[in-house]
Amino acid sequence: MIIRDIATLRQTVRRWKEAGETTGLVPTMGALHEGHLSLVKQARKQADRVIVSIFVNPTQFNNPMDLATYPRTEEADIALLGDADAIFIPSVDTMYPAGFNSRVQVMTMTETLEGAHRPGHFDGMATVVTKLFGITQADIAFFGEKDWQQLQIIRRFVQDLNIPIDIVACPTLREADGLAMSSRNRRLSPQARAIAPELHATLQETAAQLRAGTPVTEALAQARARLARSGFQPVDYLACCEAESLTSISDVFATKYDRGSLRLLVAAALDSVRLIDNIVI
DSSP: OEEOSHHHHHHHHHHHHHTTOOEEEEEEOSOOOHHHHHHHHHHHHHOSEEEEEEOOOGGGOSOHHHHHHSOOOHHHHHHHOTTOSEEEOOOHHHHSOTTOOOOOOOOSTTSSTHHHHSTTHHHHHHHHHHHHHHHHOOSEEEEETTSHHHHHHHHHHHHHTTOOOEEEEEOOOBOTTSOBOOGGGGGSOHHHHHHTTHHHHHHHHHHHHHHTTOOHHHHHHHHHHHHHHHTOOOEEEEEEEETTTOOBOOSSOGGGSOTTSEEEEEEEEETTEEEEEEEEO
């Protein structure tokens, strides 16, 4: 069922709720791949009804060219979503009607990493996700761990604003060579695609070094050098952070922290295509 207006979606969800059924939401910007579909499969396991939203949200793009070149594959996306009970595809005017003048802003957590390089991105993301939660009245929402900072920000504002929804994190799906699945991967040239798995390989090696007791600054410097040699330019950030707060650790050694409490996060470009990834330490 394809739904493009808010009133119809709300009526549909109301019928489900009256029947005692739970609703799961998978928010996407389209250009779907197996990573997205894994979220839909998880939603199908945990909810009676599944809504997948497809909306390229203009307010979270700080680069107009990035918005213009973002892949839009609506027909192909719809064909992939047989497991969804409803596919919500609103227009920009539906989500941001004339006079719209509000935003959701999470402090501190949005000022580092992606936030430092994409001003306003997380305000736009938080606002549209909050709207989708309100529109769908979903009981559960599913997000991938690839966008780790986004996931933590969503958890923060859901808690802070008392939004009655459970947030489920799903593991990053990867290609056979380790590259995290992303809609942006299709923009890589064949040469860049061959190099791209180095991003994940570098994170793995760096995590192993940190677990073995290599000082944080030394391990990160070596990782940056490896990425530069591989052809990544620029490397926007490569950071070792507390997993939930996203605070960059200043201690010399990561070994003083509990296993699983730290995260390595990276953003780097190939062929002007910006790739992000993260792994647990």
